[in-house]
Every structure is written in C-alpha cells, then in structure tokens.
Amino acid sequence: MPRPVPPPRPRAGAGPPYPFRQFIVKVHGRCNLACRYCYLYEGPDTGWRTRPAxxxxxxxxxxxxxxxxxxxxxxxxxxxxxxxxGEPLLAGTDRLAAFAGLVRRRLPAGTRARVTLQTNA
Incomplete structure (x- = not known):
C-alpha cells in the first residue's frame, strides 16, 4: 500500500493568501428540469423540499x-x-438585476463587478 503524500509546505516568503476575486451566489435552489441523473432532485435525499426555494x-x-x-x-x-x-432564472430577471445592482452599488469606488449567470437554458 503506498504511503500518503504529505501536503506541500508553504514556500518561504510566499506572502499572505490571495483574496477571493470570484463569488458564486446560489440565488435560487430549485430547478425547472427533472433530469433522471440529477443527484439532488432525483436522488434519495429529499431534504431540499424543506429548504427555501x-x-x-x-x-x-x-x-x-x-x-x-x-x-x-x-x-x-x-x-x-x-x-x-438550481436554475437562477427562476428567481426572475428583475430580482437578479436588483441583486447585481446592489452588489455594484455597495462595492468601493473604482471596483468593477463582472456579473455572469450559470443557467441550464
């Protein structure tokens, strides 16, 4: 049996951790599809039913x-x-635009926000 490989040691002078630059926000938890292979909605765990949509x-x-x-x-x-x-478009385009606008308004002056959407459309 092979021995486990230890995690790499931090390099001397590597500096502090890098800040996050990408934020993935799950705005809507439900999906509009019923794919047979879906681990969430078609699997044995039905806990999603009691969570907010x-x-x-x-x-x-x-x-x-x-x-x-x-x-x-x-x-x-x-x-x-x-x-x-899930499918973020189920939240509605007005709500998505409002959230993106809120993020942009709260960012410090000079900080840009690139907003994208991951959809199954």
Whole structure:
C-alpha cells in the first residue's frame, strides 16, 4: 500500500493568501428540469423540499455587503459575481438585476463587478 503524500509546505516568503476575486451566489435552489441523473432532485435525499426555494432579500443584502467589505479590505479593482442555482432564472430577471445592482452599488469606488449567470437554458 503506498504511503500518503504529505501536503506541500508553504514556500518561504510566499506572502499572505490571495483574496477571493470570484463569488458564486446560489440565488435560487430549485430547478425547472427533472433530469433522471440529477443527484439532488432525483436522488434519495429529499431534504431540499424543506429548504427555501430562493435566497431571501436579507441574505442577498448581507451577501452584497460581505462581498463589498472583502473587495474594500483587499483593494480589489474588480470582482466576478456568478449567479447560480438550481436554475437562477427562476428567481426572475428583475430580482437578479436588483441583486447585481446592489452588489455594484455597495462595492468601493473604482471596483468593477463582472456579473455572469450559470443557467441550464
């Protein structure tokens, strides 16, 4: 049996960890498809049924605030915001646009936000 490989040691002078530059936000937990291979909705765990379908306005506002705080603390020139799900379009385009706008308004001056959407459309 092979011996386990130890984790690499930090390099001397490597500096602090790199800040996050991409934020993936699950804005809606449900999906509009019923794929037979889906591990979530077609699997034995039905716990998703008792969870909220979408992130609340409070959660989205706090998320926008934390992203802005992180960007400010690390003086990031840009961040990437990925709207994710389930199927994020189930949240509605107005709600997605409002969240993206909220993130952009809370970011420090000079920090850009690139917003993308991961969809099954």
């Amino acid at each position: 979408a992130a609340s306005d409070t959660v989205l506002a706090l998320t926008a605030e934390r992203i802005a705080e992180h960007a400010a603390a690390h003086r990031l020139p840009a961040v990437s915001l990925v709207l994710h799900g």
